[in-house]
Amino acid sequence: MEKEELFKYVRSMITSSTHRPKYMSISTVKVADLLGVSITEVENGLNELIADGRLTTTKLDQPDKEVYMLQ
Template identity: 60%
Template sequence: MDKERLYERVHSMITSSTKDPKYISISTVKVADLFGVKHNEVEQGLQDLVNEGRLKKLKMTDPPHFDMYLLP
């Protein structure tokens, strides 16, 4: 999984979000389908980006408790 391509895609998804503050809940299965890889590769790539500080990850407080990704 190319982390730069993943970051570019996630970055554009977040910046085009209409939510305030801008965030996105990502379906790793759908992103994996777009890139033609397994969903656990996408999950690992997202976690690597969070660990590098390029993305922030929060958990929604209300159900359905999705993971949210924001730009730092």
């Protein structure tokens, strides 16, 4: 999966989720299903975007929940 395509999709999800977009919990399973790729590809792409400084993330108290934020 191309990193730029994933970033556009994630950015669109975040900006359409709230009136003043800042962050969103993203389901890698749902994104993988919608894009027709494996969960591993989505997780690796998100990790690359975090490493590039285009996204940041924090973990929620709930297990397996992460919040992604635009930079």
